[in-house]
Structures are given as C-alpha cells and as structure tokens.
Amino acid sequence: MIDEQYVDSLYGEDADLMRAKQGIAAQGMPDISVADGYGRLLTMLVRMNGAKEALEVGALGGYSGICLARGLAEGGRLTSLELKAEYADLAKLHMTAAGLGEKVDYMIGDARESLARLKEAGRRFDFFFIDADKEGYPIYLNYAIALANPGAVIIGDNVLLRGRTTNLDKAGPAVQAVRAFNQQIADDPRLMSTVLPGYDGLAIAIVKSS
Ligand code: SAH
Ligand code: DHB
Ligand code: MG
DSSP states (O other), X not given: OHHHHHHHHTSOOOHHHHHHHHHHHHTTOXXXXXXXXXXXXXXXXXXXXXXXXXXXXXXXXXXXXXXXHHHOOTTOEEEEEESOHHHHHHHHHHHHHTTOGGGEEEEESOHHHHHHHHHHTTOOEEEEEEOSOGGGHHHHHHHHHHHEEEEEEEEEEOTTGGGTTTOXXXXXXXXXXXXXXXXXXXXXXXXXXXXXXXXXXXXXXXXXXX
C-alpha cells in the first residue's frame, strides 16, 4: 500500500528493531513481526494506559516485545508467552540488546496452558497483545478479559488475515476464529473497541471499569 509505505518512510531506521528483524531473518524465522506503524502504536498505547503489567501472546523474535516494553511505566514488566523455546531465546537476546532484557519474562509452551497458569496464580494485567496462532484468538481474548485490570487495553494483530477474513470463499479454522474474535471485540458489552483496517488489521479494545 502506497500510503503505508509513505507513512513508514517518514520514520528513520530504528537500530534495535532493525537488529531484531535481521536476527529473525538470519535464523530463517518467518517475517511476520507486527507492522512498523502498529509497533509504534503499541508503544504509545502502553504509555497512554500507564501500564505496569503487560502480556504478549506470541513473541517470535522480540520485535513487538521491544515496542511494548518501551512504553512501560517505571518498574513495569512484560510477560511474553511463546510456544517455541528457541524463539523466546532469540526474543530475549534482542530485548537485551535493546536494553530491555530485565523487563521481560518468557513462558514457554502453548499459550492456552500458560494463560491457565497465570489465571490460577491470580495474575492481572493492564495491557494485552494477542498475536499467536489465529485459531486461538477467541480463547486468548476471553483469557485477556478474565485477567484484565479495569481499564486494561486488549490488542489483536492480523485481524484481516491478508484478505481472508473478508473473503467469503474462505472458511478454514483460522478464518472462522478471527471472524469470531472480531465480532466479539465489536459486541462484547464489557469492551469498548475499534478495528483499524490498515496494514493487516488491528483490533483495539478497552475493558470497561464498570
Ligand atoms: N508478536 C510478534 C510476532 C508473533 S508471530 C511480533 O510482532 O514481533 C506468532 C508467534 O506465536 C510465533 O512466534 C509462534 O511460535 C507463536 N505461537 C504460535 N502458536 C502458539 C501457541 N499455541 N502458544 C504460544 N505461542 C504460539
Ligand atoms: C502473519 C503475520 C503475523 O503478524 C502473524 O502474527 C501471523 C501470520 C502472516 O502474514 O502470515
Ligand atoms: Mg501478527
């Protein structure tokens, strides 16, 4: 998209984020870090919310982790859920290179299990970034609502699935799950929300206080 390229071109290179992207490519990992423009938005939203406890579902190589941790209030922490230990190791390396390694804790394994453990432990969070397997999005959304402090922000990445969400010929499990996620984002009376259609789509919700 020419408009997305234009707004991206306004910004200079970011050394920490470039290092993460290069490390991801060098390991042969997929090039699916959050869009640059949405990474900047994550930092801003974490900062505006004054979040102290942030939770990320899907770490990959640490790109979004850097964006989230940059926005945290003093003493704030990021908990990052990642299926693959080698991905979490690389994410930690990139977070550390960015001076943010002390702010992050990784939980390895299926996020469904990590979320169940966090709930069991009575943990609460101010900010959620959902960006792992798309089939899990409805489950992750309901855990986020259950683990949310009042006023918490919940973000979902890739809610347009590169056109598959709106393609009526598509009805695979990931597409169905993301459609259900988007509809709940819009309809759930506990949430205030919007969905940004730029890049690959970003859902933004706030968990109402009352
Ligand atoms: N948030 C990252 C990109 C995440 S890509 C960024 O923007 O920088 C999706 C990640 O989710 C991959 O690292 C993948 O290993 C992880 N993942 C996939 N299924 C998962 C699951 N069931 N539980 C936890 N992580 C999962
Ligand atoms: C894709 C992009 C993502 O950001 C992601 O989390 C998963 C998949 C993709 O473009 O295929
Ligand atoms: Mg994504």
